Amino acid sequence: MKLEKLIGSRFKEKPADCVIDSHALMVRGGYMKNVGNGIFSEYPALKRITAKIERIIRTEMDAIDGQEVLFPVVLPADLWDESGRYESVGNELLRFKDRNQSRMVLAMTHEEAAVHLVREYAQSYAKYPFMIYQIQRKFRDEARPRAGMIRVREFTMKDAYSFHTSQEDLEKYYDRCYVAYNRIFQKAGIPEVVTVASDSGMMGGNISHEYMLLTPVGEDSIVLCDACGYRANMEAAENKMANDNPGAVASLQCVETPECKTIEEVCHYLKSDEKLSCKAVVYQKNADDKFVVAFVRGDYEVNETKLRNIVGEEIHTAEITEDDPLVAGYIGPYDISTEVEYYLDVSLRGIENLVAGANRDGYHYTGLNLERDLEKAEYVDISKIQEGSVCPCCGKKAITIKRGIEVGNIFQLGTKYTETMGMQYTDENGQLHYPIMGCYGIGVGRLAASICEAYHDEYGPIWPISVAPWEVHICCLRADDEETKAVADRLYGELLDAGVEVIYDDRESVRPGAMFSDADLLGVPVRVVVSPRNLKEHAVEIATRDKSVKEMVALEEVFGYIQSLRQRLHDEIAEKVEPYGLSQDGMNHCE
């Protein structure tokens, strides 16, 4: 198409509200427009990209026997009552009433709808296994939408649900899906996406993986082992502590620590090491406001997801008043009120001489030895693993922490939804069972933004040809020059006839600099510059957006050159796509 006609404005200034590059470039390039908090419209350039991503996803889902369906965006609350999630999910689930005062929700995920669709159909074992998927809008009422298309409230998502009669069968399918997901990211031009083991959170179930694009602007922390290749997200990475410095055994003493309410203040006052101190972080249960105290080593942080999983219910940061059985700033595990539920983190294990709050205003204990002084010292993993920690997989001290954007996730759900929603099948012997489910998600818009985040320079996105809005961008400098225009027009026509996706900039009144800026912002992989100066040499300039190619090509060779360059760019992506049925070595199964 003609660039002149393309809907969407491109501009130079970085929008003030854009904190990451992909967001700024996709606003500046006329890809998206903010409609409300975390809600965007897509201009044609982005719609072309997301359509290509959706096509890639469909191909891969169909290849693993997925059948495309469509669930509604608006669901009756009854369905979510059945699974229990109408109550259990927080404010991200948008609840409202329709004109008849019926309770409804905006679907943020579709497990309930999937079970609803197939529970009558799949009553016999012979129907299994099967997978259904959809590409549909979802709404998740995020408290803090941010980073453009990375974390939004309304988004297009491919979500898939598989149903099985055994855990083995689920795992077999999960492995196929694992490869299909790799292929999707490889085809979309970001083969560097890695999988990490993850926590299943509110989805239920056990084994799950996230697909992560490593980037400093990512909002997730990823735990990597340089020695064995172990990868997990922060929630799923077990903190296997080795306390090298247990401290010298001493007797338990209660000492005055006036006005020392933080670990820093206490350690400074007592001239002790943070690594030999016990930090208290206090929460309350959502249900009854009962206190839950997490004790971790002074230099560690609590991981709330791990804690929540161990507590087994929703918790929130506590507010302590004077009437409560806790003395803020002086909380310790020794002599703590029996009304309080508390957990000792593994980071405290093996320390023989701890500083900890004395549960009295202005006092701490020194010389605390948990094994010796507590009736029972049990340790749980509720802390965040740190850079340089012991790898939970190979045991080497080789953990590094990186940031990433989650571009996909796959879950082994188990029977959480089929049990709560009463979906059963009859086996060969007439026995009833609950099918076992898996679910598999990819956010389409987030993937587009992630590709941009992975491949861009200061001037704009550098789209991989498989998802680029167009394959070839023709700039006709001096479209008012008859010969130049004729050459550019002819080339445009020839390429269109050959089925090449071309965007053609033949605007007369636009300076070359502005034309090139626009081309940079559109990020089309192959750029062709037709100009009077080039034509003097009987040639045009052909370059790639990533600057790896920049050549003057003789006029009679231009069409062939573009076609083979274009093919080469497609091939380069295709070469990185792993075949089906590859062994699952990459699957992060640590032996």
Next chain:
Amino acid sequence: MKLEKLIGSRFKEKPADCVIDSHALMVRGGYMKNVGNGIFSEYPALKRITAKIERIIRTEMDAIDGQEVLFPVVLPADLWDESGRYESVGNELLRFKDRNQSRMVLAMTHEEAAVHLVREYAQSYAKYPFMIYQIQRKFRDEARPRAGMIRVREFTMKDAYSFHTSQEDLEKYYDRCYVAYNRIFQKAGIPEVVTVASDSGMMGGNISHEYMLLTPVGEDSIVLCDACGYRANMEAAENKMANDNPGAVASLQCVETPECKTIEEVCHYLKSDEKLSCKAVVYQKNADDKFVVAFVRGDYEVNETKLRNIVGEEIHTAEITEDDPLVAGYIGPYDISTEVEYYLDVSLRGIENLVAGANRDGYHYTGLNLERDLEKAEYVDISKIQEGSVCPCCGKKAITIKRGIEVGNIFQLGTKYTETMGMQYTDENGQLHYPIMGCYGIGVGRLAASICEAYHDEYGPIWPISVAPWEVHICCLRADDEETKAVADRLYGELLDAGVEVIYDDRESVRPGAMFSDADLLGVPVRVVVSPRNLKEHAVEIATRDKSVKEMVALEEVFGYIQSLRQRLHDEIAEKVEPYGLSQDGMNHCE
């Protein structure tokens, strides 16, 4: 694919809640499942159909220079405040609050979002004209969803918005879109869809057309002239009355009519003709409950849309109490309270001797002559045109009324949205103007259901090949017979390799009758039956779903026969697709 694996159950029993055939067949055939009131999930068979419909629509929208975009389903109420529709639209607009108590709506149409997307982009006349479209979910909180996919609350819709700098330019584009729409319905296999002039309703603007599939189960009434071809929907069809029987002039008399509150009762009591009586239908304005009385000839009905357009604001059926200035059952235009706003319908024009309420309990007037007895008798068109009425176009008494399903609509919107939302452009002379808009909609699911309604028999849908979920359906009777299975398998493989869309029923335990029932419910145009009996004759049976073809074809010719039959079915549809640029004769411009 194998039928055995197809998600969705097929069954014989007509579901109790299905009042029209397409709904019953699409439930019985495993196309859709009810999730809530007017909310459905789509099974793979339907998703394949809607995907094909969407592809047809995209092709035609692109062909008239449309650019695909995507607007959100959830919109901030602010946008609808700008257009005034947050207030003016009724309960169909679902309003709710998000977690931050911000007012939001579920978009039921996207004029506001369209203007929002382009109002900065299109500030210069040079950007015009342009059209943007999307295929997206919408939610309309219908009071009474019904007829399956015909009238739902959540639906997928293609909506397009064009922007112009002159009315002429809009009309030129409107004509192109008019043809594109015809082509869409022709390609989708229902070339019999007709256009009717329509009322623009809440969309604003003047000229608009609806695309109607004529069918007795349609919920819209369509006015057709057998003489000149005039077509309009009930709201848009002007009632040009010719009162053949004015009645004999008489003097005005107030007569007692005890307990005669209806036209029937009065006419029976007074032995007068309904066609010489004046019926009162009472409404109240939504804003202030002020009474509005519509007077029509006794045998006519009020058309509320026409009345609403003339009143200029929302109205509802009145509730009259004893304190009100109206006497229920005895309301007439003569001596009516001055507090009441009333309108005389054209059906009363020319009658010289009317019976009408006397605005006194138990009394009517006879001999009422509106021209003579009222200070001022003005007539407006607020009644429904009737079978046999005068055609507003050619003037002949040749009106017939049919039922139809609205499968699409196109509107000349004017500047309603650009003015209210402050979208302007600068013309060649630096003057500011409001762009003129058109909008163009097609409901994807409703179109699928309409095709089914148009083409089905008692056994199932008869899908046109262009939208059929598959092109060929192979039934392998006796899949336990080795030779039969081998022939069917080979054919299935050959057809798949040739890119034919095949559904293959090779279930071993299913009787032929059940196989054929399933095939009927899936409505695939070409059916191939491979069976031991046929193979004895070295042949298979090939039939079309519409029964126009049923042949035994020798084995070696089967592949070629299927391919040419399939091509012929595609060609038959293609032949009915009108070319671009056809003159707009069919466009219902009555001279």
